[in-house]
Amino acid sequence: MEADSKIKLDSRSVWESLKDKLGDELDENSTQEALTLLKENLFLPRGFCLDVRHPKQLLEQLENRYSEKECIEILRHVFHIMQFHVDSGRQNFIEVIVEYEKQLPGDRMTLIGRDEQIQDVMKSLVENKCKGILLYGLGGMGKTTLAEEICYRLKHDYNYGLIKIDMKGKESLVDLSQGILIAQNQLWGGIGDRLNAEEFSTTSTKSSVLKLQVLQSLGNFSNDFVLLLDNLDDLQREVGENLTSYLRDLFSEISELGDQCKLRMIMTTRLKFHTAILKTGGNIHQRYDEIYWREEELKGLSQEDGQKLAMKSASPRLLTFKESSNVAESCRGCPLAICIMSRLIRQQWEYPVSDAISSIKWELSDVVLCCIEKSFEYLSQEIKEQFIQLSVFNLCPFNVQNVTAIWSDGTFQESIARAEMTLLQLKYRHMVECRGPCDPDNQGLLTKGHENIVTYSLHPLVFNSVSTLLKDSTHFVDCINLAESRFLELYLNKLLEFEEGLGCQQNHAFQISVLDKIHLQSVFSLSSASTVLSPCDVKLLYSLEIKTCKRLAMFARSINRPEDAQEVFQRLAKTSKELGNSHSFFFWSVQQAEACLDCDMIMKAEDILRGLAVEEYCKKDGKVDVYRLFTAAEFHCVQGMLFNKKKNYSQALKEFDRSSELYKTCEPDEAFTVYHAAAINAKGNVYFKLEDFSSALKCHQTSYELIDSKIGGGFHEHKSIYLHNIGSIHHAIALKNWNRNKEEANALLGKALEKYDECIEQDLHYKQTSDPYHADRLRIRSDIYLRLKRFPEAIADAKKALKIQQYVHDTEHRSITVSRYQLARCYMKKAKENRSIGLKEEAEIDQNECWLIFVQIQDAIKKGGLSRMDQQYPNIRKDHLKLVKRYRSRQEQWKIERFYARFEDKGRLGESITSSRDSRFSSSMSSVSGAGSEDSVHFGRQDSGISEYSCSGGSQTSLDGMHSISSFQSMSLEYGPSIEEEVLMDDDYTNDEIQSPPEVVRPDEMSAAAIEEKARKRKLSDLKEYQIDD
Known part of the structure; x- marks a missing residue:
């Protein structure tokens, strides 16, 4: 303790002397210059030393943040940049700092981070009766460094003796025993004299004899000693279970000796095997776990400690605080990786640090691969x-x-x-x-x-x-x-x-x-495995194959490969049949039929369902099985989806009713409730296609109430689906009655808005803000805001929806085009409102924004982003031509008309958007006036419920060992106002307005200065966007 105190006192004296020297040499201007350089090089936070006037105040601020050695190193770099000289003018002050730096006492490398772990381990070894510590973790996490730091403190603070044995590269337990005995021989002499004199017939005999000598020598540790066994996993990979037995006997002997043996052990390994050591330890097991043994896992450094290590390894003058944060994040807190990367940056210091980080970051995997050997x-x-x-x-x-x-x-x-x-x-x-x-x-x-x-x-x-x-x-x-x-x-x-x-x-x-x-790979090849494994193991492999196929089916669904999913289900059904499991065969066959409907393989789905005898299946040994009733309910639900595909809606409704009745007979479990709600939802979808909105609304509300009653309120991922359905029906009815009774329509829009607010809140809770379904809901809510003349909210939602669709899809996808059109409509109606209240300049800016969006839509149509058969194409064409008549020259108007005429003449049919509400989990997407419905809306199931994936996604469902993939079809409603109704509803422009437009300067007729000014207002960087290509 005295030596350690003296070291601290000496270090403090050097730093205090340097502070006095700096106080005499620095004036106020030099202090401010040094402060500026510190902020630039160390990325210090705002408020650091703002009121400093005296040099000592600056140094005290540094002292509060860094150690004395770090402070001296920082000052050396700062004054090297300043080229500051002492009063005599002959000596550079950097030389003075170097002289003081030489007076600092030598010290080992400072350990960064791990303070709490060190304190816990020290307390266990010194104050408690813990005999051993196992430090385990991935390679490169600093296990050896931490162990050496603990040993250093035990030696200097508590006068412990130290024996360190590095087992890296060792091949047998003989090396371990010899290391322990040789270390004792060097300490006390006489121990292990027979090592070279005695001859052994075999290696195993030699190992046993040496192990016995080690156990007998443990009584020599009457004083406090720590034995560090480093890289023990290298030996474990060679001797395996023998090492476990060796350590078990060693700790058993230490335990028997009690206070006669004051040996403490610290081991480092990449493998956590202490449980195996104690597994056959009999009575000792409990004592070891609670008192004599403790384990400590080393994980990555915290972000703050990682930054400190990066700055120390590369030196503060090379890495700013922000850059060191980049290094620590890239290395995921791995100390070895941080040190290697920082040293590489130090070697490349002549290049910009950001470039060095960028180039080294991609090579980091090789570094970490070495760490986890x-x-x-x-x-x-x-x-x-x-x-x-x-x-x-x-x-x-x-x-x-x-x-x-x-x-x-x-x-x-x-x-x-x-x-x-x-x-x-x-x-x-x-x-x-x-x-x-x-x-x-x-x-x-x-x-x-x-x-x-x-x-x-x-x-x-x-x-x-x-x-x-x-x-x-x-x-x-x-x-x-x-x-x-x-x-x-x-x-x-x-x-x-x-x-x-x-x-x-x-x-x-x-x-x-x-x-x-x-693709469709099992865990092992059953044909080859059956020649080696027992029948029991072969059956086990069959079950493993089933589990693998379930995950593969979920994976196929998540990336829109329904054809692969149905092949997996077919394989699952075949495997279940080979195992003689009729229940699993029936269940997976139903799932295969549903996947076939996803692929439009209607005939195959029909053949599969026709071959299943549902009545005989429901009863087992004359008794009703609840899980068989559930699978039968699934059968009728998929059967209803099949009739829905075939447009036999009356039969589809009957099948959904049968499915719902069977679900009611199942236990009131959450999973069964979810499927029951889904069947009712599918029934509501059929009513919606028949334009029976009251029945559809009743079904969707029942689905929502089933889920809500089961979970007792609060958030639930299935709620957003049914809230979306209810809101879309209110929205659709409001549009239907828009020209008949606007007051009633506005009231319905208010109800729809309330449901969509709740729905989007559910999405935010489950972090589904990058989901295309979330974009659909935002786009519909934008249309509701637009009809309620809440333009800022409408534009904000439309922009969010467009951003999500751009993130999910490529630039030519229909979803992006429709979302752009919704945003254009928002600006168009906002411009009309601004004109009506006399804000002509704001109206002009909004109209120009609308024009630029239509230019992007036109470019997307050129690239195939919209089919001429699309439901929204006539609306886009109408509004675009209306806009060009109002704001562009006759020549450009002719160009736009010619563009649409050529596009229609080419007959780019593309893939027509059909009306299908075929999936039981699909949503009631109303055809938004001017915005249209999304091209695809699907909902999947995960665990005991439904989750939303990509625009044709699905997911896995877990139900007491049964995993079901619900497959879904894209849908959009044909229902919505006709083009004639749309013209009546969209009263942005009257014929008089179009024939006698107000005086508005066209962008192509503006002066260069006017264009630049308007571009600045709208924050446009490319004035060429005003032009339209041929």
Whole structure:
């Protein structure tokens, strides 16, 4: 303690002396110049030293934020930039600082972060009766650095003795025993003298004798000692279970000696295996867990600590606070990666730091790959190939005996368990770095092609799987399920990440390539597995195959591949039939039929349903099975969807009624309630297509009340669907009555607005703000605001909807064109309102905004963003021509008319938008006046309910082991005002107004100065947008 105090006193004296020297040399101007340089180089927060006038005040502010050594280093850089000299004028002040810096006492590398962990570990070792600490975590997390810091403090603060043994590269327990004995021999002498004198017949005999000597020597630790066993996992990969037995005996002996042995142990490893150490420890187990043993996991540094480490490694003059934050975030808090990246930046300091970070960031994956090196790299090439083949779920032959032969000791079952754990490790931590015959180009298995997902997914793959990997269970089912789900989850996460980095077409190509890689693959090849495994294991593999197919079906639905989903369901039905499970066969057949309807394979769906005997199925051994009743309800619901497809609406309503009655007989479980509500919703969709709005509204309200009563109010992801349906019906009826009774129509719009407000609130709660359905709701709410003349809200919602559609789709998608048209209508009606109250300048600006949007719409139509058969095409054409007559020259008017005439003559039919409310979860999307309905509205189910995916998405549903994929068809309503009604409803312009327009200066007739001024007002950067291409 005295030595440590002296070090602090000496350091303090040097810093105080330097502060006095600076106070004498610096004046007020120099102080302000130094302050400016500090802010520029360190990115200090606002308010730092604003009122400083004296040099000591500036130095005290620095002292409060940094250590003395860091302060001196910062000052050295600042005065190097200032080129400040002492009063004599001959000596550069940087030389004075260097002289003081030399007087600082030597010190080890300062550990950044981990303060709380250090204090907890120190308290456990010193104050409590803890005999050992296991520091575990991924490579590069600083386990060795933290262990050495703890040992340093134990040695200097509490006078502990220290023995450090690095097990990196060691191959046997003999090396461990010899290390401990040799260290004791150096301390006390006489121990281990027989090491070289004694001859052993075998290595195992030598290991046993040395282990006995180590156990007998533990009594020598009568004083406080700490034994640091570093990189213990390197030895574990070589000796496996023998190391577990060794450590168990070691701690058992320490426990028996009690206070006679004051040895403390600290071990570092990448593998958490202390539970295995204690598993066969008998009575000792409980004591070890509560008193004698403790584990500490090292994760990534916090953002603040990561920034400090980056700045220290690259020096403050090279990295600002903001840049260091970028480094820490790129490295995900991995200390080794931060240090390596910072040092690389330091080597490239002559280039802009931002460029250095950008270039090094993409190389970071290789750095982290080195950090997470595992036992897989030490396997033989033949075994590596076996594990590579297993890890990618290929249909490849494998041999359990060969795989488990790498561990020759123990029973065959124990060998299998160890092989399973190694396979699990491989799937989690080596999947991104595997090399072998599967990859002749010597690239990682997941680095092929344009996706290159290693760079994007390494840290999420590793960090998110640590807690799962370190579970105690090594059962075959757990290992395969966890690895398999992690593999698919990785790909699903990548789809979301690539939406930001790639265009829609590239992203779609990436999705297709991903699905092709795992297309309809089972966990193992059953034909080859059956020759090795027992019948029980083969049945287990069948169940694993079913689970895999469920996830693949969900994956196919999420990226709009219904044809693949129906193939997966077909495979599931076939597998269930082979297992003799009639219930599963019936259930998956129903799901296959529903997926076929998604693909417009009506005849196939009809054949599947015709082959299912629902009456006999419902009863099992003369008793009614609730789950069979549920599947029968699903059967009738899909049957109703089939009749809906065939436009046999009366029969469809009957089937939906049968389905609803069967759902009522099921238990009042939330999952059954969700499906019951969905069946009623599907019935409401049929009524909507028949324009029986009162019946449709009643069905949708019943669906909403079922969900609301089940959860007792509050947020629920299914509520937004039925709120949307109810609001859309109010909206549709309001438009129907717009010209008959505007007061009643406005009241209905108010009700619709209330429902859409609740619906959007549900979306925000579930963070579905990037979903195309959320965009649809915003667009419809924008139209409601527009008819209520609440223009700011209407424009804001229209802009949000357009932004979401642009994020989801490519530039030629119909959804973007329709959303642009809604925004144009908002500006058009706002301009009319401004003209009516005398705000001509604001009206002109709004009208020009509207014009520019129509230019973009015209460009989208050229590229195929809208079909001439589209419901909204006549409205867009009408408003565009109306606008050009009012604001453009006769020549440009002729150009626009010629454009539409040519477009219609070409007969670009595209894909017509049909009216279909065929899905049970589809929404009542009213055809918005002037905005139209969306081209596709689908709702999927996930877990025990419905969730919304992409414009043709669906999802997985879990129900007591049964996973159902609901497949959906795109829909938009033909219902809505006719073109003639639309002209009457849209009274923006009368004929008189069009024939005698007010004097408005056209953009092409403006002077250059006028154009520049108006562009500045509207924040337009490209004046060429005023022009229209031929």
